[in-house]
Amino acid sequence: MIEMLKGGLILVGAIFMFLAALGLVRLPDLLTRMHATTKAATLGASLIMLAVALHFGEVAVVARALGVILFIMLTAPVAAHVIGRAGYFVGAKLWHGTVKDELRPNYDPLTHELKSGLETEANAVHKPRENDPD
């Protein structure tokens, strides 16, 4: 029973990783590629680590495997966010079929200010604070 579960977890994890790589090659622009790789690769690595935890079945190993899963789940979204943000700012081209880019009209890439649509005359004025970086 555990053997079958383990084999299934390993296979499904490997298939998810293969799909992530396929998406990385096939999809048209940076953001869609990231959407393929981040989620699928995280899920694949987590499933394989679950299989490792099932295979060894000792407290120390299970704790480490769960630690790896937790760490991947925590860091993958952060890394994807940071790379996506940097890619957007350095001008990665969006796919020609993109229908909506809400950031483009509302964001000033030079001052990094975002318009919310709720500005009044008073708070639209930029007032630098004492501890602003520059």
Next chain:
Amino acid sequence: MSTVILSSLVLMSLALCLAFVRLYIGPSLPDRVVALELFSSMIVGIIGVVAIATDVPSLLDVAIVMALMAFMAAIGFARFLERGGPRDD
């Protein structure tokens, strides 16, 4: 069990090859960074499968370090991109 391990290793090696294709042709630097990110996740998976195949639980430490390094590398690359260092892509 050995066929499962073998086939999953084959699948993940194919995935590594595909990611390498993107690393090679990737039109911009962020694409290549994403490919490197995927490399590290897949290597974590491969290390897990190898740990099962060889019954060596200490390999998990390698996986932990791999995941950590990948995160640091991603953050570093992103900082580099946003600061606008010299690029050749």
